[in-house]
Amino acid sequence: AQRVTQPEKLLSVFKGAPVELKCNYSYSGSPELFWYVQYSRQRLQLLLRHISRESIKGFTADLNKGETSFHLKKPFAQEEDSAMYYCALRGGFKTIFGAGTRLFVKA
Amino acid sequence: DGGITQSPKYLFRKEGQNVTLSCEQNLNHDAMYWYRQDPGQGLRLIYYSQIVNDFQKGDIAEGYSVSREKKESFPLTVTSAQKNPTAFYLCASSMGLAGDTQYFGPGTRLTVL
Numbered sequence: 001a002q003r004v005t006q007p008e009k010l011l012s013v014f015k016g017a018p019v020e021l022k023c024n025y026s027y028s029g030s031p032e033l034f035w036y037v038q039y040s041r042q043r044l045q046l047l048l049r050h051i052s053r054e055s056i057k058g059f060t061a062d063l064n065k066g067e068t069s070f071h072l073k074k075p076f077a078q079e080e081d082s083a084m085y086y087c088a089l090r091g092g093f094k095t096i097f098g099a100g101t102r103l104f105v106k107a
Numbered sequence: 108d109g110g111i112t113q114s115p116k117y118l119f120r121k122e123g124q125n126v127t128l129s130c131e132q133n134l135n136h137d138a139m140y141w142y143r144q145d146p147g148q149g150l151r152l153i154y155y156s157q158i159v160n161d162f163q164k165g166d167i168a169e170g171y172s173v174s175r176e177k178k179e180s181f182p183l184t185v186t187s188a189q190k191n192p193t194a195f196y197l198c199a200s201s202m203g204l205a206g207d208t209q210y211f212g213p214g215t216r217l218t219v220l
Contacts, residue, residue, distance in 0.1 A: 009147065034208070044150075044197065044211040086149060093157070094165070095209060097142075097150040 002027050004089050006098035013077050014106050021072040021101045023061075023087030032090040033063055033070040036097075039083045047072075047085070057081070077105045110134050113198050113212035120185070120192070120219050128183045128215045130198030136210070137203055139181035143167060144195040144214070153196075156181055157203070185217060193219045 003026040013019050025031060035047040048056045050063040050070060061072045070087060082105045087098040111132045120126045132139065138157050142150040152165030156175040170189025175181055181200075185192045196215045201207035 004149075006149075043213045044199075046208045046210075049208065093155070093163070094152060095140075096152075099147055099149040 002089060002091050002094070002096045004087050004096050004098035006085075006087055006101050008101045009099070010102045010104065012104045012106060015079055016076050019074050019077040019081070019103065019105075021085050021087075021103065023070045023072065023098060025068050025070065025087075025089045027068075027089055027091050029091060033061070034088040034090065034095075035059070035061055035070075035072050036086045036088055037083050038086070044086070077103075079105045079107060081105050111198060111200055111210055111212040113196075113215050115215060116213065118215055118217045120217065122219055123187045125184055125186050126217065128185065128196055128198075128217070130181045130183065130212060131179055132181075132198075132200045132210075132212075133179060134200055134210060135178070136200035137178070138201045138207070139175070140199045140201075140209065141165075141171070141173065141181070141183045142197045142199065144197055150197060153183065192217055 005024045033050040036044050037047040038044045059074045063070050084100050084102050086100045089096045114129045140155045141153040144150050151167050153171050154165050154173045156162035159178050162173050162175050172184045198212040199209040201209045
């Protein structure tokens with residue numbers, strides 16, 4: 001069965017500290033993984049996708065097929081990173097979203 | 108913003124009534140989706156449509172219906188058969204189904220009184 005697990009509902013870090021939002025998935029084929037972000041009073045939007053292998057707003061995510069993980073990382077968190085983050089898996093015609101992690105960056 | 112619009116932003120419904128949520132996109136996208144967002148559960152797929160006049164059930168389609176008569180429009184009807192309709196509803200679109208980024212609307216919050 002396709003499944004995306006984000007074990008942390010809330011993650012609180014201080015400004016300048018490293019941050020890692022965890023995402024584990026279950027999928028039998030070759031998945032496409034995404035991170036979406038929702039800032040306060042804004043609509044849900046794509047942050048990055050694994051096939052692009054890019055860094056967006058200082059965030060990176062590496063697909064680890066052995067550990068079936070796609071953790072989102074940033075070396076130095078900023079206050080403007082505070083938002084809701086969703087990990088998503090695209091398998092075939094459906095996209096499965098995790099429950100989300102709320103990141104709070106404290107000054 | 109722009110691209111995908113949803114209306115209304117807030118909607119109140121009495122029990123036993125059907126209600127229709129609007130979703131329009133001007134991105135020339137073929138695929139459109141409806142999700143339900145509940146606290147602690149992420150987004151769950153209700154229905155999706157790959158092309159005009161075609162749509163498929165998602166994971167939680169019971170109590171919902173859709174139509175896709177135009178490429179730009181994908182309205183969702185929440186029927187009286189939906190047992191727990193109070194939620195935040197998100198519409199999205201993408202160029203196609205396989206591996207495409209989804210673009211989301213601002214959402215509609217439905218409350219059943």
